[in-house]
Amino acid sequence: MEKDTKTGQPKWEDGKLKITAISPINIALIKYWGKVNEEYIIPLNSSLSITLSTDDLCSTTSVYLSDQFENDTLTLNGESEEFTTRIQGMMKVIRDQVPEDGIEVEGKKVTKEELLKMHVSVVSDNNFPTASGVASSSSGLSCLALCLAKIYGCDMDMTEISKLARLGSGSACRSLFGGYVEWDRGFDNLEEVDSNLETIGKNSKAVLIQDEKHWPDLCCCICVADSSQKKVSSTKGMKTSVETSEFLKHREKVIVPKHLSMIKDALKDKDWNALSEIIMKESNSLHSVCLDTYPPIFYQNDTTKALISMVHDLNNNHYEPIAAYTVDAGANVFLITPEKNLKFLLNTVKDLAGLSDDKIKFSFEKDVESEHNQVDGDAMTKIENEYKSKINLHQIIVTRVGKGVTIIDK
Amino acid sequence: MEKDTKTGQPKWEDGKLKITAISPINIALIKYWGKVNEEYIIPLNSSLSITLSTDDLCSTTSVYLSDQFENDTLTLNGESEEFTTRIQGMMKVIRDQVPEDGIEVEGKKVTKEELLKMHVSVVSDNNFPTASGVASSSSGLSCLALCLAKIYGCDMDMTEISKLARLGSGSACRSLFGGYVEWDRGFDNLEEVDSNLETIGKNSKAVLIQDEKHWPDLCCCICVADSSQKKVSSTKGMKTSVETSEFLKHREKVIVPKHLSMIKDALKDKDWNALSEIIMKESNSLHSVCLDTYPPIFYQNDTTKALISMVHDLNNNHYEPIAAYTVDAGANVFLITPEKNLKFLLNTVKDLAGLSDDKIKFSFEKDVESEHNQVDGDAMTKIENEYKSKINLHQIIVTRVGKGVTIIDK
Numbered sequence: 139m140e141k142d143t144k145t146g147q148p149k150w151e152d153g154k155l156k157i158t159a160i161s162p163i164n165i166a167l168i169k170y171w172g173k174v175n176e177e178y179i180i181p182l183n184s185s186l187s188i189t190l191s192t193d194d195l196c197s198t199t200s201v202y203l204s205d206q207f208e209n210d211t212l213t214l215n216g217e218s219e220e221f222t223t224r225i226q227g228m229m230k231v232i233r234d235q236v237p238e239d240g241i242e243v244e245g246k247k248v249t250k251e252e253l254l255k256m257h258v259s260v261v262s263d264n265n266f267p268t269a270s271g272v273a274s275s276s277s278g279l280s281c282l283a284l285c286l287a288k289i290y291g292c293d294m295d296m297t298e299i300s301k302l303a304r305l306g307s308g309s310a311c312r313s314l315f316g317g318y319v320e321w322d323r324g325f326d327n328l329e330e331v332d333s334n335l336e337t338i339g340k341n342s343k344a345v346l347i348q349d350e351k352h353w354p355d356l357c358c359c360i361c362v363a364d365s366s367q368k369k370v371s372s373t374k375g376m377k378t379s380v381e382t383s384e385f386l387k388h389r390e391k392v393i394v395p396k397h398l399s400m401i402k403d404a405l406k407d408k409d410w411n412a413l414s415e416i417i418m419k420e421s422n423s424l425h426s427v428c429l430d431t432y433p434p435i436f437y438q439n440d441t442t443k444a445l446i447s448m449v450h451d452l453n454n455n456h457y458e459p460i461a462a463y464t465v466d467a468g469a470n471v472f473l474i475t476p477e478k479n480l481k482f483l484l485n486t487v488k489d490l491a492g493l494s495d496d497k498i499k500f501s502f503e504k505d506v507e508s509e510h511n512q513v514d515g516d517a518m519t520k521i522e523n524e525y526k527s528k529i530n531l532h533q534i535i536v537t538r539v540g541k542g543v544t545i546i547d548k
Numbered sequence: 549m550e551k552d553t554k555t556g557q558p559k560w561e562d563g564k565l566k567i568t569a570i571s572p573i574n575i576a577l578i579k580y581w582g583k584v585n586e587e588y589i590i591p592l593n594s595s596l597s598i599t600l601s602t603d604d605l606c607s608t609t610s611v612y613l614s615d616q617f618e619n620d621t622l623t624l625n626g627e628s629e630e631f632t633t634r635i636q637g638m639m640k641v642i643r644d645q646v647p648e649d650g651i652e653v654e655g656k657k658v659t660k661e662e663l664l665k666m667h668v669s670v671v672s673d674n675n676f677p678t679a680s681g682v683a684s685s686s687s688g689l690s691c692l693a694l695c696l697a698k699i700y701g702c703d704m705d706m707t708e709i710s711k712l713a714r715l716g717s718g719s720a721c722r723s724l725f726g727g728y729v730e731w732d733r734g735f736d737n738l739e740e741v742d743s744n745l746e747t748i749g750k751n752s753k754a755v756l757i758q759d760e761k762h763w764p765d766l767c768c769c770i771c772v773a774d775s776s777q778k779k780v781s782s783t784k785g786m787k788t789s790v791e792t793s794e795f796l797k798h799r800e801k802v803i804v805p806k807h808l809s810m811i812k813d814a815l816k817d818k819d820w821n822a823l824s825e826i827i828m829k830e831s832n833s834l835h836s837v838c839l840d841t842y843p844p845i846f847y848q849n850d851t852t853k854a855l856i857s858m859v860h861d862l863n864n865n866h867y868e869p870i871a872a873y874t875v876d877a878g879a880n881v882f883l884i885t886p887e888k889n890l891k892f893l894l895n896t897v898k899d900l901a902g903l904s905d906d907k908i909k910f911s912f913e914k915d916v917e918s919e920h921n922q923v924d925g926d927a928m929t930k931i932e933n934e935y936k937s938k939i940n941l942h943q944i945i946v947t948r949v950g951k952g953v954t955i956i957d958k
Contacts, residue, residue: 384802384803384806384829384833385795385798385799385803385833385836385840388795388798388802389795392794392798393794393795396794415842418842418843419794419842422839422840422841422842422844423794423795423840425839425844426795426836426837426839426840427836429832429835429836429839430795430832430833430836431832432825432828432829432832433828433856433857433860434832434835434856436853436856436857439850440849440850443846446843446844446846447843447846450843
């Protein structure tokens with residue numbers, strides 16, 4: 139098994155400097171939608187996410203430095219990829235922060251000059267298939283940011299590294315921490331943005347709200363929907379929303395601040411009733427903005443909608459909510475649920491979707507304690523009749539809250 | 549054929565007083581969504597609709613008065629229906645306005661006292677099936693309002709009668725006029741409503757913006773979608789939106805006033821580019837609010853969304869928009885298009901939906917002049933590939949702008 143290093147230091151391998159990290163994906167509960175600046179990747183609104191366990195889904199990224207490399211390269215899941223402008227931007231920030239007296243790795247000194255002459259090779263792999271519909275940029279770019287900061291010996295804490303990750307992919311900054319993480323947009327009023335871009339670029343960062351031990355029993359079932367819809371990338375989608383939605387600014391000014399304040403209280407108090415309601419309302423709010431975009435952006439398909447309505451029907455038939463749904467820029471549904479409801483929820487969705495056991499990816503202890511008969515027979519029969527043929531899923535990936543990006547000994 | 553009477557007067561039939569009217573349906577282009585008062589049926593925002601020709605879709609309503617009836621009755625499409633509280637409310641308003649010296653019908657006097665002693669029988673029929681998914685309340689209740697005002701000899705103009713129709717079903721008030729009609733909500737600021745209900749009840753009325761001759765070539769293809777979704781009635785849906793949507797008040801305060809002002813200009817100038825864009829944005833805005841409602845209300849299904857995206861794709865491949873879509877509280881799509889585009893649009897949708905000719909209800913002259921090859925071959929091939937199996941329709945009803953409710957000789 140791979141093991142966390144205490145030091146998080148690079149090492150030598152075949153004459154090359156090397157460091158490796160694993161990083162989780164994160165799922166936004168308060169959604170990031172819209173940038174106010176594309177260069178600095180400053181978001182229109184602050185967001186907040188749950189970090190998912192690297193035991194189930196993760197990116198593993200190694201960074202190598204060597205003066206024998208002819209240029210900077212990126213290999214993603216075994217394929218050579220473009221070393222994008224954004225990654226070049228991250229490299230520039232890092233190279234500006236290399237210590238004057240260089241670094242020392244396993245007793246061997248490397249001067250600043252030598253470091254800056256070396257080229258970089260980035261090798262990144264996800265343990266989840268692209269077809270799973272789970273966005274990989276949040277895990278891949280947070281991994282890269284941590285590796286770069288460590289291998290160049292930069293004096294940066296996780297907060298500083300989150301800003302670096304942000305430059306690679308906005309939401310990646312939230313994977314720097316485990317548990318429940320806010321991406322603080324870095325400014326108070328929209329009006330101040332244009333004249334303060336550099337300052338805001340330094341303020342826009344990840345903030346740990348509650349770590350993964352605070353509320354450890356929250357699970358997430360990633361319901362991977364079968365979607366044949368024309369896909370609008372989230373980058374393009376949010377750009378069009380910023381340009382055309384008549385609701386987005388109201389969301390930025392009024393709704394997100396309210397939801398953020400409420401979700402922080404709900405997390406602090408471990409108030410599942412409050413948390414689940416905010417999660418669902420936030421998801422709806424995002425897709426409402428997408429529909430108000432011109433032309434409208436449809437991420438949810440009939441399966442997404444059936445799952446959402448099913449959750450409301452389940453919740454209405456129980457003394458407290460059984461699950462909360464959240465949907466990103468796609469048709470997949472993330473079902474958040476306390477561990478005690480997991481078995482019941484999973485069996486319900488599995489049956490309605492007609493999924494066989496091999497379509498359920500479940501890496502942690504399956505026999506979690508579970509309440510029985512959470513919804514009474516008549517109500518369940520009604521729910522089965524209502525949704526039986528309406529939910530088409532490829533697979534369900536079951537995971538839970540976990541820790542942030544970590545250097546590993548590999 | 550039935551014929552308009554010049555006088556619009558009641559007559560005697562088998563010893564009973566009788567009057568008959570036909571009324572159009574209207575389709576909101578600026579949407580009505582939400583009431584501020586349920587008793588007076590005061591809408592949250594003003595709305596604006598296109599009145600559709602009674603040649604294609606209409607309600608025919610006869611009102612009989614007789615002292616031989618034992619009570620007030622309502623027969624709808626041949627079936628006995630409840631004489632609802634709302635209709636009783638309309639009756640009360642009318643009975644309060646019967647002239648002191650009664651009425652004279654075909655030379656025979658009927659005193660006020662005699663009129664008030666008589667019971668009423670309402671017989672209403674729609675020429676479109678309920679399954680067509682076209683709401684019948686706007687035509688049925690506007691018919692009833694006109695008939696009641698005329699048979700009781702009340703001194704009410706169309707504006708006054710629109711207020712009466714409003715009490716039966718809010719949007720019915722807009723069917724009093726042909727062409728393009730606003731339902732003026734009757735107040736300026738939301739804050740003044742609660743203390744001025746009676747005044748606002750007198751101000752909330754239909755206003756003719758442009759009659760049907762102003763822009764006569766606008767057609768409407770009603771694409772009746774195959775929907776198996778659980779249906780939330782618009783009455784219930786808008787109530788839940790008022791209670792829970794975080795966007796609805798912003799829509800009331802900022803968006804609807806802007807859209808209303810823009811659509812009136814577009815109608816005045818017969819500016820199809822502007823009109824089509826506002827129609828589509830308004831429709832999206834309504835469904836955006838529905839999605840932001842808690843629990844979210846889904847009226848659009850995958851067919852609705854495919855038709856909407858198809859319209860954008862067609863429009864993007866032509867020098868001016870080919871059509872505009874608008875969707876009410878259901879999955880049906882109303883495609884508005886100038887006559888010159890009708891043939892092309894209809895053939896496109898028909899082919900994509902795989903509809904046979906007998907599923908196209910088309911009562912007016914089919915061989916309308918039409919431009920050819922409005923979208924070039926490559927773009928059309930792409931559109932066909934994209935939407936071919938995604939549009940499931942029962943039928944298409946083709947109609948056009950028409951005149952308002954009218955007394956007929958029947």
